Structure formats: C-alpha cells, structure tokens
Amino acid sequence: MRLNRRHLLVGAATLGTLSFARGGFAQEFPARPLQGTIQWGAGGSTDAVTRAVAPIVEEKLGQKLVLTNRPGGTGVIGMQYVHGQRPDGYNILFGAENPQLYGVLGLSELSYKDFYPLVLLARGTPVLVARKDAPWNDAKSLIDHVLAHPDQVKMGATGVGGLPFVVHAMLSAQVPGFKVTQVPFDGDGPALTALEGGHVDFMSAVFGAARERIRAGRIKALAAISTEPIEGLEAPPITETLPGFAKYLPWGPFFGAFVKKETPAPVIAKLERAFVEAANDPRFKEFCANFGVVPMGIGGPEAIAFLERWQSVTAWLLADAGAAKVDPASLGIKRL
C-alpha cells in the first residue's frame, strides 16, 4: 500500500518506458505490455468492469495491460480498431453485448463471430422499475394500466436496440396491445434520473444501476426480468406474471474480453487461462456483487454458446418488433 503510493509518479513513468521494449521474437508470451481497447467511454459500465478486472489480469499474466477507451458508434469504432490490428494476442477488446446486434441494425459487418471470447466477465439482470408515485406495484397492474390506456404511459428508453427497447419488445411479444410512448435518453443513467424526477413513468434498467435508488425508495421495482428471484430485490421474477418470458431468459447486458479469431492457439490458451482465473478471483466477484452484476467467468466454447444464444434471442425480438434493418436469417442467425 505504502509502497504503491510512493511509487505514484515513478510508477507512471516506468510504465510507459516498458512499452518501448519491443521483444523481437516473443519466446514467452506476453513479452511486452498488452493493449486493452475499451469499446465504451470513461464512466460507463464496460469501463468500470474492465478497470476492475484489469489489475487482476496483470497479476496473472505478469505483464502490464494498458487500457484505452475508443468509444463511438455504439462501440463500432473500438471493435474496428482491434480488428485492424495484428492477431498476435497483444490487442485485447473489452466490449459489451452490442456487437451481436451490429448486423441486424446495419451498423457494421463485424460481430463477436470475428473474435474469440477469452472470458465473459459478468452479466446484468434487467429489472422493471416505475416512478415512486406510480399507481402500480407489480408487473400485472402496469400491464393492465397500459392495456387500458394505450400510448399514454411514458417509458424511459435508451434508443433502438438498447436494454429498455429489447425488454419492451419482449413485453409486446408476450402481451398483445402493450403500447407505450418510448422516450429515449442518452443512456440508462440519464433515463433513470428522469424516472426519479417523474418525467417518465416506468422503464427497465440493469439491476446494478437501479439498485440503490430502489433501496432508498426513490423508484420502485415491479419485477425482475429473470426466472429466479434476484438477491437483494423483493420484486418477483417476471415469469410469475408472464411465464412466456422464460424462453428469452437469461437475458441482459454482458461484458467480456476478446481477441481476434486468427490469434495463435497457444497465445489464446495462455490469455484465456489468465482471464478466466481473474474473472473467478474473489476480488472481482466481490466487485460484481457490489456493482450489481452476476459474475460469469466463462471462456471458450461455453462463452461462444452463450453469445450465439443471446444474439439469436435479441436479433429476432428486434426483427419481430420491426426494428431490424437487416433480416437476421440473411445473416445466418437462427431463430431459437
């Protein structure tokens, strides 16, 4: 601790010097610091999760991991950057769920198919929340109200393809006639703030972002978008009200670390081991519990299966809601 602090500036200075040392033929990967590219900007959830796991990964690999945010275009910019680098394992992409929708939204040809998942770090569970003085206390009364007053209820959203949008698509698929006015904000933070201020009536948000506000009674939780109750939340799972939801679940945003698919197998193996170990480290799990996300800690085939299932569920929900610009079938995404 004390050492750490004294090394504040010295450490920062040596850090950079290390990056000069380009090992020619790396006998022992990693011979030089790794470059981590975060698809999202500083202060976002992807940024926080990445920066929480990075020090543990550094420990496991015995090498520095220099993180850089390359935000923009729903993460397309960062993904393209890493995709443009040599597949030597030194460039690692830290991303969220969005690339799995680039295809159907017509944003980019890339998806996680072009990458290998070293680890899926964590995933979030959405919860359905309402402003504190709303006349509903559960999902059923909200649905009844919306059915009786179509288009009158304002839902906080984060744009096409965002979490509230997808959960809304699930709701409309399960409840014919579920029509609300979606007011899009710049992210779940601003949308939740608007909900707290009473400027929208309800929305869905990842549990971690809403938890403290629910606990303080500033907004109220109606249901968890899951099949099981979630720890620390009184509201019941949505499947109690709408059993049909089960086929979409578990669903929610997730965070992971990826390298280009063409990376040599021994390098991938070494990275995967370090990342999975770091993601299963008690310190990272503690962070997850605190941040309100579910630790995943899976890599390789297990992660690929999760990614494909997630993509299929979401892409077809968007297509059925009329929000897909490209037909999922034409991209080879099977309907589950």
Next chain:
Amino acid sequence: MTSSHPRHPGEFVLTLLLIAGTLLLGREALRISGLSGPSSPGFGPLAMIVVVLVGLLVELLRAALGRSGEREPTPVRLRRFAAAVLPPPVLGAVPLLILYLIGLELLGFVIASIVFLTVAIGLLLHDRPPHSRILLAVAVAGGTVATIRLLFQELFQVLLP
C-alpha cells in the same frame, strides 16, 4: 443588420461555395429516413440547413450589392484577395499541415513531428542567417517532441500516433 460592415475580397464566391456545400449537405439530410414528425431524426438537420441557407442567401445578396460598385482590373483584385486571405505563410502552412498528417500515418509521431517542426520553423525564420536558423529549428523541434513524448506517453500513458 445594415450592410455597413467591411466587404471581404472574394466574399461573393465564398458565399456561393458555402451555399453549394450546404445544398450537398441538404441532399444528405433528405436521405435520413423518417421525416414523419418534429421528433424524427431528419427534422433537426433539415431545420438547421434551412437556417444556414437563408442566412447565406442574405449574405450573398449583400456581397452582390457590394460588388456592383467600381470594378478593378482582375490582377489587382487577385492581389488584394491574396493579401487578405492567402498570404504566403498561410499558403505554405496549409499544405505543410496536411503533409504532416499524412506523415503521421506513415512515419509515426516522432519523425513526422520533428520534420514538420524543423521545416515550419526553418521557413518562418527566413530573416535569420541560414546556419543559425537551421540549428535553432532542429533544437526546438527535438526539444518539443521529446517534451510532448515524455509528458503524454510516459506520465499520462496516452498513446501517440
């Protein structure tokens, strides 16, 4: 709102160019699908393009009225234009900047910046004796690049191109 402000050489042509650019932008704005209502994504861009166009037309009119006075011979007007808009240092600096950017992509930050600084300073210091100005240019270039590199890459861990 009166046309009392000074008229700039070449303003008429510039305004025409700006109008052309805005029209091009307008065509792109029309391609944004969904002009169904004021909250649709195309509404804002189109509204702003209309504002710019109206403004530019007013300026065009003003420039045209100003032009209709006495007409000087072309060489004089060109010389005045060059003095006001493109004096030699600017004429040299713009291509140099663009070359610098291309150099950044090809050669990396350190080499490109040293070359850019040396050439730019060397050219701008034209009233000094040649040997001292080259020496000075190289020294400043090296010093600046070293400082920036130290500050950004070493201290703040910011990558350089």
Next chain:
Amino acid sequence: MDTALGYFLTSWLDPDLLVLVAVGTLAGIYIGAIPGLSVTMAVSILISFTYAWDTNEALALMVGIYMGGVYGGSRTAILLNIPGAPAAIATALDGYPLAQRGEAGRAIGVTTVVSFIGGLVGIAALGLAAPLVAEVSLMFAPRDYMLLGILGLLLVASLSGESLVKGVIAGAIGILVSMVGLDTMTAQPRLTFGSTALLSGVSYVAVMIGMFGIAEALVQLHTIGSPMVKQNVDRIVPSLATVVKHLPLALRCSAIGVWIGALPGAGGDIAALMAYDHAKKSIEKPSRPFGQGAYEGLVAPEAANNAAVGGAFIPMLTLGIPGDAVTAVIIAALFVHGLRPGPNLMVDTPHLFWFTVGNLTLANIFMLVFGLTGIRLFAKIVEVPKAILLPIVGVLSVVGAYAINNNLADVWWAVGFGILGYVLRVYGYQLGPVVLGVILGPIVEANFRRTMIGVHESWAGFALELVSHPITLVLLLGIVSSVLRGTPFWPRLAAKLRRSAGRAAG
C-alpha cells in the same frame, strides 16, 4: 457537528492524504491545460491505478485532479487561444486578447483568484444546501434542458462580431456538426455520407482544437513579421481593489455555476458560457469592450466553471447521480472500491460527504497556491517568437486531437475545422458561435425531440408543456427577455416601464 468537522479535516491532518490532494491538484492543472488530455480520462485511468489503495486515498487524488483540471483549462486558453478543456472556451474569448495586449500575467492572476472564489462558493453550496439543490435539479424535465440550451444559444447574438446573420449561420453550422453520426435515439446514421468513420460523429473537442488552436495559428501567420508583445509581469496577483470590484459578478456567476453544475445534464462548459452571457448582459461598463480583453469576460466563466465542480458533486453525493462526466467516473471508482454510490451513500458511509467537502476545500487552496506561482514563466510563452510558437501550437493541436479518442480521424477533423475556421474568420464569421452550436446543439435537439415524443408530436401539446411548470416558466421568461433586449424597441420599452414604475411609486 463535531464528527462532520472531523471528517472535513481528515485530509488536512493526515500528511499522506494532504500530499495526495496536492499532487492531484498540480497534475490536474497540467492535464487541464493540455488540450486533449481531459480530467475525465485521467480519473478513469486512476481507477485501475488506485485499485489496491484505500478509498480515501484514491478519492483525495481524484478530487485534486478534478479541481485543478477545471482551472487548468484557462491557462492555454489565455496564452495560446486553445482552451485546454471545453469549460475554458468562454475564457479564451477575452483571455487571449488580454495576452495579446501584454497582460497575460495579470489575466492568469485574476483567473486564479476568481477560480478560487468560484470554487469556494461551489463547496459552500455543496456543504450547506446539497439535499435541497439536488431535489430541485431533479425537477428539470427535458423541456427545461431544451430551454436552458436555447438560452445559451442566444449568446450567438453577442458573439457574432460584424454581422448577426453571419453569427446565426456560424451557430447553425455548429449545430449541424453536432448532428453528424449515429442518432442515439433511432440508431440511424445522419449526415455521414455513408462513411463508417463518421458514425461516431465529430468530437467536439476536435472542433474546438481546430477552430481555436489551428485557425488562430493560421490567422497569426498574417502578422508573422510583427514583433511579439512584451508581457507585463509586474503585478500578477490582483490587488484587493480589483478583487472587490469584480466580486459581485464573480458571486453571481458562481451561483450560475453551482446551479448548472448540479444539473445532471449540464456541466462546467455550459455554466461558463451562460456566465459569460450573463456578464455581457449585466455589466454596462466593462473594463474594455467584451471580446477585446475585458476582465469581466474572464471573471464570469472562470468563477462559474470552478463553482460547477462543487455543484456537480451535489447530486452525486446526495443521490448517486453524476452531475457531469467526471463525477460519473468517480461514481464508477467508488463501486470499484466497494462502496455503493446512491441515495443511501450518506447513510451507509456518512464520512464520505464531509471528507469530500474537505478535500475539495483543500484542493481549492492548493489550486490558488500553485496557480499563482510560476505565472511569470508562463506569461513568457507569449513572448516566444511566432515563427517558433505557431508550429508548436500546430503540433500540440494535433497531439491534443489525437489524445481525445486515440484516433487519427479526430486529428483530420481538427485540421479540417482549423482550415474551415480560418476561412470563415477571414470572412468575418466568428468561431465562438460554431463551438457554441456544437456544445449546445445536442442538448436542445435531443430534449426537443424528447418533449415532442412525450406530447405525441403535437405542437399545441408542446406549447402547453412550456407553461406547465414554474421552472419552465422562469426559463421561458429568461429567453423572452433576452430576445427583447436584443431588439431595437427594448430601450424605449424599458424607459416606458421605468416611467410608469416611477409614477406608481410617486
């Protein structure tokens, strides 16, 4: 109260923490001063860097960087006309002309002192009225943010220079630039000409660096041969009389800063612009005309942006809602350190509030000390021959633009906007309105659209929205009066009002 005082003094009494705040403030001043290096980025890097540290130590460092960084942006704005951070844009408007007159030293001195005053007001508001201010800030609906943005855009009128029409054109161009890219609401590309590189839009810091730094360097090339201005560095620390003279304005602008800083959707950059506008409207006899080196034009934005720091902490510490980008990163840092920022933060970790207030106060004092030392040296930068200074400004602009997102495309944008900005300036278009449009455009547009969606696209419903809440009404009246003041009838109307008021009183 004793415990509160104890928490407040934590960092004052612990030498380790004291040093961390000091180091943070000093580093912040330089991070803020260098365009492209942002406080947001620096604090974000610190999350990993301070991973194994104690929460208090990490926070002490971050708070120092934040306070120092907001102030530091003014340095390069005054000396080189490149605002080190968006919050210093308004500072450049009168700060740079002052440096051109040989008063860079005095300008930095005044800036430092009013930044300190602004910082104190922000801290006081945080310490004394946080819960109240936070609740009021939550009442701001999308329509109110829209009106706030419009109020700011009206500043175009006073930044237009030779022609109002040109000012409006410039402002609209800025708004158009802000619309380029993927529309966040509908995921539709706008004005991208089919290019993927344009999907993420044009970074407004790149526009700012180009329009101020590069365009200014090109304009300066016109007078490359003229001798440099000798800087007067005799009286750097402003006299008490000067401070007292500007104190009322500084306090009013600090109030603006606190208020806008506390709004979750607006930060120091907007606060500074609004304060500049306020100064222009309320000061009848500035020390010089605004835009030509008026000290009032320096006092207003600098008091406001530092007051916005305390303001931004208000919703963060009371409700867990970030007041701006930096506090958003600090919230993430608290999570990493095992805390749960939210409405219960003050219940769960009661020490955190006064500890932060104490750190801010300390950082504010360090800012004053560090800010006032070394000014002579900095002022000399302006005395460097242009032949050497201008190419360096070019390189700094390029590095700064690259550092925003580590993307060469941003550098091309900065240079492109630099050249465009140069041409526009030569033809009498001011660049202030362009940058104003880039910053405020998204606030106005997005919130206009939100409001319209909320009333189902009906203009009548929209009009009704505008008179539906006291806050909205106040903002609307502000806009109306601001527009009226700009029209020729205002003096007559005001005279008539005064006369009738006089009659009523008599």
